[in-house]
Every structure is written in C-alpha cells, then in structure tokens.
Amino acid sequence: MEKSELSYDPYNVIITGVGGQGNVLASRVLGNMLTEKGLQVTIGETFGASQRGGSVMSHLRISAASSWSPQIPKGKAHMVVALEPIEAIRVLMNYGSPVAKALCNTRPIHPVGVISGEVSYPTPDELKQWVKELTEKAWFVNATDAAMQMGNPIFGNIMMIGALAGIGELPMEREDFEMVISRSMPSDKVKANLSAYDMGVKMIRQ
C-alpha cells in the first residue's frame, strides 16, 4: 500500500487498554513502522498514575502531509485498537463516530470496582454487540489467550499489532515490523515477537 492511499489524512488510531498491558510499546512499534514508510506520525500518551490500574490511551495521528495535535479531536478516531474490551466502548464514547472501526481483544481485565462487586462487567455478547453498534466494522480476537499459549500474556499487544496489519487499513508490512522490533529489543527476543505478530495477522486473515 502506498502512503498516499491512507483513507483519511490524518488517519487517527487510538490504542487503548489498561496500564501495564504494553499500550506504549504497541503505539511506538506502530508509529515507527509507519515512519519507515515515510509517513509523519504524532503520538499522544498519558503515563504515570494511570499505570496503577487505570485506563490508558495512545492517540496516533498518521499523515502524509504534516504533524498534528497529540490529542485526537472528539469524534475523529478512525480505528480503535482495544487491548481490553470495555476500553473500546469508553474510547468510542468520546472519539467514535459511525465511520469508526474497532479491533478488540476480548480478554477482560476487571476494574477494581467490578472485582469488589460495586459495578458489573458486561457479558462477552453484550460487548460484541455494543462495539458493533458503535462502529462501521469491528474485529474481535482473543489475543491474551493466544499469547498465554505462546508462554506469556505480554505478547498480546504485539499480536494486536499483527492483527491490525492483517486488517489492511494501514500500510503495515512484516519487514518494517522486524526492523523496528530488532532496533528496540535484544536479539533473543525478536523471534518470539515475530511469531506473535504472525499469529496476530493469522487471527484476522482466517
């Protein structure tokens, strides 16, 4: 895919999840992959206290033309990548629109309020139904379980990157991923990450 073929410019991606899921790494990997393609990427993030069990978001602005605000304006997200399912709904409330699309990991991380019985967590069917209602198209994968089968739930975020590549909305290629991951990880970890990426692509394509 050529960079001029972005369906929107800027193309706005939100990667969301719970602090500790590897949100930041995922956004960096994606941002660097797209930078390799010559695109201008701006990423907005919140670190710090939100790590302690709170919701986190990374906003990615992808453009052929210029740099943009690190915060996506209301109602302007084109793709929501949710490492945790209810975060997809939370993000769509502020940044969604009828043309938004979503890629969701289905494994829940219960908020403390749910664990303590104060509020309830939606059922898997409700989640799927509601996300579909709020998007033009939605994909659901169980990246955490697949990652755990690989040996470590932390690969879930890399799988989601692979799945995003598999969807085909953005110019993402395996060589770019390999180059980016080799630059930021020790060499003995690269192979595992590539497997995770490949599995993510497969989860969408089949």
Add this chain to the structure above:
Amino acid sequence: MSNLILEGKKGSRHLLMGNEAIARGALEAGVCVAAGYPGTPSSEIIETLSDASKERKLYVEWSVNEKVAMEVAAAASFAGLRSMCVMKQNGVNVASDFLLHLAYSGTRGGMVLVPCDDPEALSSANEGESRHFAKLVEIPLLEPGDFQEAKDMVKWAFELSEEIKSLVMLRSVTRLSHASGSVVFDELPEQDTTAHFSHSGAFIDPVEGPMTTLPVTWRHTQLQEKLQQAVSKFEESPFNTYTGPQTPELLIITSSACHLYSKEAIDLIGVKDRVGLLKLGTTWPLPPKLMQQYLIRADKILIVEEVISFLEDNVKILAAELASKIGIKTFFGKKNGAIPTAGELNPDLVVTAIAKILGINYEAMPQAYGNRAKALADLGAPGRDLTFCPGCPHRASFWTIHNVLQMDNREGFVCGDIGCYSLAMLPCGFGTLKTLHSMGSGAGLASGFGKLKMFGMDQPVVATVGDSTFFHAVLPAFINAVHNKSGFILIILDNSGTAMTGFQPHPGLQVDAKGDEAPHIDIVSVCEAIGAKVSVCDPFDIQHTQQTLFELLEDKEGVKVLVLKQICALSPEKKAKKMYEVEIDETVCLGENCGCNRMCTRVFKCPGLIWDKEKGVSTIDEVICAGCGVCASICPAGAINKKEVA
C-alpha cells in the same frame, strides 16, 4: 532506544518522544552535565541522557532533590561546561531559592533549566506553573511548540545562555514531553571541553571573578540588561512563527502544546482564511517589535494557553503600552471565559472558543451517536479506580496502619506526601491518608501536630514517607521533630526505589543513575543518628507489623520510626518473580455470608482477587496475581492458601 538517540545521523528522521528530543538537543549542543530529580513528565530526559553517558563524555545525576540538582548543574556551568537541570513543575518551587540567586550571579558555560509542567495534573497533586519563575527571577523563557522545536530550541537556548551569561528556562508540558513526533537530527559535536572554575579575577568580573549575587542592586541591573539582550534576539527568533491571512478577523496568540491544538482547531472548522495563528517560542520577555507587528493586524485577539493566564496577561500589558500604535483590541481568553482557567486544553476546547467568537456551528460527533455511545458507556464501561499494583507492599502497610488506628479508636490519622502511597487517600489504601501536599510535607505536618497535646489533642499522629522522599525533603522535618520533642510515629515505606516515576535510584540504594555501583546511605543508621528509636518490619508480615505498631502507639513521647521494608512489586530487581503460588479453596470460602461478606474483594481489593458472582466465592486471577501471599493472612475463613515458590 538510546542507541537511536546516539546513532542517528545528521539529516535522519525519527519518531521521538518530546523528552527524547530535548535530550538529543542537549547532546547536539554538547552538554556535559545533566542533573535532576525524578518527576513526571520530566524523568525521561535524564534517563535518556544517562543511557547516552555510557558512550559519551557526560555526567548525569539523579540528585537528592531539585535544589541540589540545580546547584550541581550550576557548578558545571561555573566551570565553563554546558549543563542542564531537569525537573517537573514542583521542582522549580523546591529549587527556587537557589534559582533566584543563580539569576543574580549569572552563569558561564551555557545552562538551561528544563521544567516540564503538568496541566490537568495527569501525574501530579497540583497543576502549578513554572513559567512565572522566569518573570520573577528575570531570565529568558523559551517554550517549544512541537517535537522538532523541542530539539532545536535546546541548542539555541545554550547559545543564548552563553551569550548573555545567564541561565535560560526552556519549558515543556506533558503533552509535548510524553507525546511523540517527527524529529530530524543534526550532528553531534566533538567533545573536548575542560572544566575549570576561574575565580581569582576582580569581584565583578563575570568571566574570571567569584560567582556571587553581590553587590545585589548592581547585579540586578546587570540581570535586567541581559534580559534586554535576550529580547533583541527574540525579535528575530525563528521560533516565533505566523501562519494565516495578512489581516485576519481573529488573531490567535499561543505557545507550547496549545500551538498544535490551535492549528488543528483552525483546520477542523475550516477557518484558515479568517484566523491567523501567531505561535510564540520566546514567551518571556515578549519581543515588543514583533508583537506590535502582529497585534496591529486584527481587532480580535484570542490567547490560547494552559493553565494560568501568564501569556494573556503579558500580551495585554504590552498591548496597553503599545495602544497608541496598535489601537484598541478586544481580547478573548481566560479572563472573559473563552478558555478554561483550570485543566489542560485540547483541539475541541479551542474549536469551541473560535466558533463562539466567529459565530460558527460545529458538531464534533452526530448527536444521536453521541447519546447512544454515552448510554452504552454507562452500561458497558465501568470506571477504573486507581489502585495499588498487585503485590504492592503499600496495600499491606496501609491495611495494618488503618486497622491499628481504628482499633486504637482515638481518631488517629496519617499525614502523607508524594509517591505511590499518595493513593492511600483513596479506597485502595482504605482512605488512611488524611493530609497530602508536597514532598516531605507529611513529616513537617506531623512535627506540628505532635506538639498540640498541650491544647488537648489526644489523637495519635502518624506520618508516612517513601525512601526517596526521605532523602529529598523529610530530613529537616525529622530533625526538627526530634529536637523540638514532637510526638509521632514516622513510618518509612522503604520499597527500594523511586517507584511512582519509574524506579529511579536514590541515595538509599547501591546504584546511581547510570546503574553503576554507588555507596548507599543506610536509612536506619541515619534515623538512629538523629536520635529516634527505630523498628523495622516486613509489611507483608501483617501480624508482626500490627503488633509493633501497637507497641509504638503505647509510647507517648518523641519520634518513633518504623521502617516497613519490602521491595516494590514492579521493581526490576524483583523480575516479577512470585514469592508464593496462591489459590482459594472454594469449599471453605464464606463469600457473602455473615462472617466475611467478601472482605478480600470488597475491602482489600487487590486486583488479583476476583469475585465470582455465580459461584458466590472469590477466586485468584493467576495472570494478575503477583504472589505476595498477603491475602492468605487476612482471609477470616482461612480459605486462601499460599505455597512458597522454589
């Protein structure tokens, strides 16, 4: 990533975090010394430089507090080296006394102070500002408006500082420091500066004489002249840019991250041909000739900035002085309610302001979609309260402290301060903290409370401090309390690191910023030397900690120190290794029945414990559980079992 910071060649383009861009800028400027104290959103600057120091000749230090960090950087400057000191907005307050004097004495090698402010207090207990200090101590203030500027401005700042022989403030905010964008690199210079502090010249010789603020009024006048020198450079600075029509209906004046919001807002509502955007990178002092040039072009002026009306006030003062030349203006901003006076901004808020002034309707999201999305979010997106990590020693510590104070039944309370344990104000820490201000303030308040017995105060007083905070700000308050015979319990939550900000080392540990071995200062010995009785417990041992705390409560006199020593669950040293495999016997679990009522999930609330509504029992989420075993000690039915991991 640090390889990238060092290896990137001139002309190469990279996706960098604002803080990384600032660090690269410092390296391109040939910085030799960098010092700071961990503080979100600034910490990555020192971390990046510290990594770089493994391959460049560069001294990088995590100082014990921001005042000392500034002094360490100043020393390098006095010795002719380029230096940088880095902190969050609070840090400037801590360093302000030295900052004031440093402005008077001036500097030699270029020195740049980089405060990173936190509008909206995303990771702070305040949304205070550092910009005012520039005006207060009369030094130049620069604010990068995007990621490329974050790098390029640093080099310019060093050059300016060396020219005028005064330190320069380069201020960033969270949404630049922690955001990432495109940056094109320049080259890295050869490093061959030698450090030497010349001091035998005449008293008032700025290059060869001693470094002092005396004589004060003379130095003060010198400082003001330096500032004027900076202003003439500001008039020509490439960091002040204008985009838009020659005579716009509305002129937006902005700086910092607000520049990106304003740019996007103009694009969102399609008013590029009606609205001009003046982005200032040199925000104190405002260059009058430049300002006059643009202020004259429009009748309506909107000033977009976070948080306090610093830029707005300064523009208005200038406009008043230039009134005869530029005419009467209508200002929009914080004072007239167009821009919020608290919290951070974003493109939508700027759109709202512009749309109102120009009479435009803008709908960010179709209303039907918005209503439905909100309704679904109420149902399907329960909020995530902040909590301690699974396996956090603070959860165990505050469990015990809270329960002991309840049993003691005299309305005892805990004074806290800044760190992960600040969360003990919330239900995750059982609401145990009852005061929360700045670094070390809990100990100072406790020192005060502990003297109020003579006025009939019977409540037990406790202060909790972290191990890093102990060295930063607690020592003076502690010494004050012992010398003035104040009565309270000082609990040092020693989790072996500065956890909240990302696990930076401090003098209590055996490593330094670079990761090399370093002499450590033993907290227990320091407390004993000051003259307090010291007990040490493992907070995971609930029984022992509780018993010790009761004993300390019995002792009415003086400062008693209790060190609760247990390593942070996220510590790199711990390597996420579980101490125990923990599981719940469902047949023993009492669930919601009288005798328990789900204490582990309803009250203790460790994220690793899940309430299974259908079965009516608690379960452990093995992905989240950190294996600390504390829940096993508190289950009233004995349903939670822990098995030591080999």
Add this chain to the structure above:
Amino acid sequence: MQQVFGPKELLEDVFQNDLCIGCGACVELCPYFKNYQGKTAQLFPCDLSQGRCYAYCPKVEVNLDELSNHFWGRPYDGSPLGNYRKVLASRAGKKIKETSYQAGGTVSAIIIYAFKKGLIEVAALTDREGLNPVARLVTSPDEVIKCSTSKFMASPTLSVINTGMREGYTRIGVVGTPCQLTAVAQMRLNPLEKQDFVDPVALAVGLFCNWALDTRQLMSLLSEKLDISAIQSMDIPPPPANMMVLKTDSGKVEIPLSEIKPLIPHTCFICPDMTSEWSDVSVGMFEGRPGWNTLLIRSQKGAELVEKACKDGFLETEEMPQENLNHLSRAAAAKKERALRTLIRRELINTDKRNQRCAVRIPPEVVQKILR
C-alpha cells in the same frame, strides 16, 4: 423470631448511641469488629442487611419474654433475681488446691469441676494483663486459676466463644457478666436460623454485677497512682467501705469510689440485670461473709452440677439465711427499677422510634410491676 438487623444498624443503635459495653459478642465473628484495650471498633463497613453481630448484641432488640420462654418455659415476670431454683452460700471445696481466687472461689471450682467431668471441653474466661482485660479460651483446668479474681473492666470475653465455635468446639463453658450472658443467650437461640446449628454453650456461669468500668479510663486514672503491671487483684468491698481496693506486689492501694464511679460506662445504667438471669448458675459476693459466695442455681443442668461437685468435694455449700436473700433481692430490684427508668427516659424500651428498633422489649404490664 423477631427481625434481625445488620452491622449498619449496629453502628447507629449502639456505637453512635454510646451503648457499647465491649462484651465481645460481635468480635471474632468476622474481620470487621475488633476489641483493643476494652474498646470495640469496626474496622470496615459491612453492608449485610442481617448479621449475627446485631442479633447477639445485648444492647439492641433484647426480647426478655423470648429469652425467658426459651430457657425457663415461661414468660418474663420481672422478678428481682430472675428465675432460680435455689440460693445457697458456697465456696471451693477441699479438692480445689489453689487458693489464689477471689472470695469463695466458687466460679473457679465450678469451671474446674466441669472440665474434669467432661461437661465442657473449653471455657471462655477473662484474664488480665495489667489493667487490660484479655479474653481466653482455656482448654484445661490448670489454666483456670490464672483467670480467677474479679476484674471490674468491661471485657471482650465473648470473642473467644466465637473463635471456639469456628474451631469446632461444641461444649463451651463461659463465665460472664449479665450483659455478656444476655448476649450468649441470644446466641443460643440461633437468630439467623442456620440449618446446621447446634448450641455450643454447655455451661453458662453468671456473675453478679451492678456496673463495670471503662478500661482505658481506668488505665489512665490508676497509672498515675500505682504501677498497673503489678496489680495482683482488685476488689470493691461492700458498703460502708466506699473504696476500690487493689492488692499489688508492694501492698494495698485504696481508691475512693468517688473517683471510680465517673468511669462507669453510661450503658451500664440501662441494664436491668444484676444477677445474670440467663445462666445455669450465678455467683456473687456474700456480703458480710468473706471467703464465701452467694450461689444462685437456675437450671436443671446447674443443679445437677452443683450437687455432684459437692459430693466429689469440689464445692461446699450451706443454707442462705433469708435475711441475706432479702437483701440481695432488694438490691437486684433496685437496679431493675433504676434501669427501667433510664430506658424509659432515653426512649430505649418498647419503642419503635428509631426505625422500629430499640434496646429492650419487656411486656408493658411487667414494666409497670417493676416500677411499682
């Protein structure tokens, strides 16, 4: 069974009303109520609508008719000494070798004998560390003497019954004050109607009591006057002494009652029970006869135990002169009347004012009888 409420109501009705006597009935049932140095506190709120804590508490919704019908098979009649078969003078028998008990040593003797006969496997007793009352679940007769001698502090003794039940003991003995035995009585009624409930209390020995003292205030007062860790025993001799007498390692210390009486918790003034009416046997001083006790026998079990204990030489009894019995009766009647007047004044009896909850329920005609 009347309606049982929960911990939220317990806080409102008892703690916030300053009615808690620190008896320990709500302690160790769950992790939320704990007692430290004589004061019971709630560590965390519990939102159950019904709890054993409320059901057991002797200061809320105590229905004396219900208790009387359950234990004695007849309604509550307000008689001064409650239901009893016999009153005797008693003291420990020759088989009791230790002598470090108070007055006649009847309580120690009965408990030791109950152990020896297997009537009980553990006993909930009250020990003392300095002036800090400590509840102990004693498992052998040898440990009983350690818990002997009177304590005047309100003690969380019942907490160890709760512990004992959880540990599976089914023959628990208890020595307690009237408020404590009222709680025990309510406990034995299975208020939450559990299917597999078995009454674990095999023997309830009551103590005579006019009032108790707040532990922390007592500690505060006495620590100024003596070394409280060296107290061997405490006594309040009968009038006209007007003193509290403390025996310490270095001799006797006397404190005027005028200094002690302000330390009586206000909740004692609503208690209508002087002789522990819900016991198997109750034991008190025998005024004018040091070295002897007054022994009230209430239940069949109590009667049989006393008879056997005498036969086996663990207990000695004698007839109680009518005059002494009258004196005791008058004192008990006076306490009942005072308590009822306080309950009426504070609107804590038979009222439905506070969301249909009150402290005590006694049939109105019985109330009238007591007040005459």
